[in-house]
Amino acid sequence: MxxxxxxxxxxxxxxxxxxxxxxxxxxxxxxxxxxxxxxxxxxxxxxxxxxxxxxxxxxxxxxxxxxxxxxxxxxxxxxxxxxxxxxxxxxxxxxxxxxxxxxxxxxxxxxxxxxxxxxxxxxxxxxxxxxxxxxxxxxxxxxxxxxxxxxxxHLSTHDALTGLCNYEECHRQLSQLVTARKPIALVLIDCKDLKSLNTTNGFIGVNRILKQAAQQLRMMFPNALIISRYGGDEFAIVLQSTDTLQPIETFSDQFAQEFPKLTGIEINYGMAFYPNDGSSKDDLIFIAERNLYTMKRESWLKREEHMLRSEKLRVVGELASGMAHEIRNPLTTVKGFLQLSKADNFNVGPWYDLIMDEITRMSMLTAEFLQFSKPHATKFKVHPIEPCIQRVISLLDSESGRLGHQIHFNADPQPFHMMMDQDKMLQLLLNLIKNAFEAMTDQGSVSIHLYSSDKNAVIEIADTGSGIPGTELDKIFLPFYTTKDSGTGLGLSICHKIVQDHEGTMEVESELDKGTKFIITVPLVFPDELHNSIQAY
Structure with missing residues (x-):
């Protein structure tokens, strides 16, 4: 009542x-x-x-x-x-x-x-x-x-963690400033890699970093019209501005040097100025977000370039280390034989064959290394794939008979054409089948299956050898990695590079004591493309 x-x-x-x-x-x-x-x-x-x-x-x-x-x-x-x-x-x-x-x-x-x-x-x-x-x-x-x-x-308009204005309040106040036609500068800030710190510092540590960042922004910009937590790891600052160039220079110094030094956080930022960059709140935010995205993209590209350069240096280091190790062994052997010959009045006769074998081994090693690392002039032409496989089988016929192995070839009836360097393709197939022979200590068989799939030719080479452990499968294409007592460890690396040069892919499946299967996928050339290629030649 x-x-x-x-x-x-x-x-x-x-x-x-x-x-x-x-x-x-x-x-x-x-x-x-x-x-x-x-x-x-x-x-x-x-x-x-x-x-x-x-x-x-x-x-x-x-x-x-x-x-x-x-x-x-x-x-x-x-x-x-x-x-x-x-x-x-x-x-x-x-x-x-x-x-x-x-x-x-x-x-x-x-x-x-x-x-x-x-x-x-x-x-x-x-x-x-x-x-x-x-x-x-x-x-x-x-x-x-x-x-x-x-x-x-206050709770509805401010962020509970940092005490700054929240997203909605930032938009409301920014709209009022634009309506009042005040010349302002909007800066959107994104903290780099803050989310990744959750795994190392935990969310409590990240929250402490966000509070520190908010406090630092208040200290750096005491006259700011708005300081807002714009998102999870994003902040927004609105300052009164009468000159466009001066704030850009100031912000670049403060955000690129002062802020990371004081907080330990690197940031990307995007700026927009009213009324120069837009006549409404939405225009201003769009320009600032676009500039922020551009800076994030440039930062990401620089990081990727740095990572790629570091990866190249790492690979070069591994190659140099492997090469030095492989060459050191025959050099040590040759050195030992020369020391023995000195004691025997330089009579190298007893060790001549061994010395020549070691020198031959070093020559083969350097030749394979050059083949792997140095770009070669390739001669790509349209050729059918099946004759290439048949030729490899013919070349290995005597060796397979000597070892007691069998080669089975199964191909679809229609011809498959592709852009290839025949010499490289022969080298690829020879290496893979010889590896299969070496993997079969007893009499075994090598199955070669050629078929098409989604505009690609697929060549499967499977053996009945001892197989490769699952823990080793990720390493077999690495240079100088080998499970054999003899060998350079460059064979499969060279095969992988040849497939990449032909714009294809190479995969491996293996099961211990049952065998290994290599799956090579290369793009096909179809009749209309084949006709154009013939005319071009």
Whole structure:
């Protein structure tokens, strides 16, 4: 039930009681005053000086009703006024005025006696104390409500972690600045690699870094119009700007040098200026985000270039280390034989063949290394694949017969053409099949299957050898890696490079004691492309 309806019920009860107990001298006038009093309360927003009418009608109602029951009406009237009064002294003066009025009217109808006078004075004093306490209670509640409202507003407009404006509040304030047509500079900042720190520092450590970054931004830009946490690891700063070039130079120094030095965080940033870069908030944000993306892309490309350069240096180091190791062994052997020949009056006869074998081995090693590392002039022409495989089988026919191995070739009936260097393709197939022979200690078989798949020719070479352990499969294409007692470890690396030169892929599947399968996929040349190639030649 609302305040006015409670007042209506209570006023009606007091009016009826005064008439019923014969306390009023004019029941009709009392009823009219009560009705007017209620009407003024219900229509107070439409009546000028409604409070004055309410007080006047309350005094008249008390005077004609002649009942102490009017005291709660005085308290209710004071309570309404206390919502508008903020000063305790003013509230005390108002409550004192109401108390005196109540006491004076009560003296007019109460018979004179010591008890009656004390009762009136006690009631008046109690009314005064109650109203002052009520005033304090009202405003304590209002202050707490205002505090909660302010806290709620702050939480809805600020980031809980850093205390900066959040995304929505940043957009709202930025829109106001653009509407006011103030020349401003918007800077969007992205912290590099902050997400990756979660794995090393944990989210608590990353939160501490974000707080430190926010605090540093406040210190670096104390006159900023807006400092906002724009996203997870992004911040936004809005500064008043009258010159475009000066902020660019300043920001470049501060963000590229000062900020990383103070926080340990490298950043990318994008800037946009109003009104030079855009006439609306959305235009300004779009330009800033585009510039931020451009800087992130450049940073990413530099990092990739650095990683690629580091990887090249690592590979060169591994190649040099492997090459040095492979050459050192035969050199040590030759050195030993020469020392022995010196002791035998330089008679190298007994060791001549061994020395020549070691020298031949070094020559083969350097030749293979050059073939692997040095780019060669390739002669790509359109050739069918099947004759190339048949030729390899013919070349290995005598060796397979000597070792007791069998070669099975299975191909689809239609011809397959591709752009190839025949010599390189022969070398590739020879190496793979010879490796298969060496993997089969007992009599075994090598299966070659040629078929097409998605505009590609697929050559599968499978043996029945001992297989390769799963832990070794990722290493077999690395230079100088070998599981053989003899060999340079460059054979499969060269094969892999030949396939790459033919724009193909090379995969391996293996199972211990069951065999290994190499899968080579190379792009095909179709009849219309074949006709164009023939015309070109």
């Amino acid at each position: 609302s305040y006015n309806w409670i007042l209506f019920v209570y006023t009606t009860v007091v009016c009826a009681s005064s008439i019923l107990f014969d306390q009023t001298s004019s029941p009709i006038l009392l009823s009219i005053i009560a009705l007017l009093y209620i009407i003024v309360h219900f229509a107070e927003k439409k009546i000028v000086a409604a409070t004055v009418f309410q007080i006047s009608l309350l005094i008249a109602f008390h005077l004609y009703s002649q009942m102490d029951w009017c005291l709660p009406l005085y308290l209710a009237q004071m309570g309404k006024q206390f919502y508008k009064i903020r000063n305790i002294n003013s509230a005390s003066a108002v409550s004192l005025l109401y108390t005196i009025t109540y006491a004076l009217i009560s003296f007019t109808y109460m018979p004179y006696s010591i008890y009656g006078m004390i009762t009136i004075l006690f009631s008046s004093f109690s009314c005064l104390i109650f109203t002052i306490l009520f005033f304090r209670y009202i405003h304590v509640m209002e202050d707490q409500t205002q505090l909660l409202d302010n806290e709620k507003k």
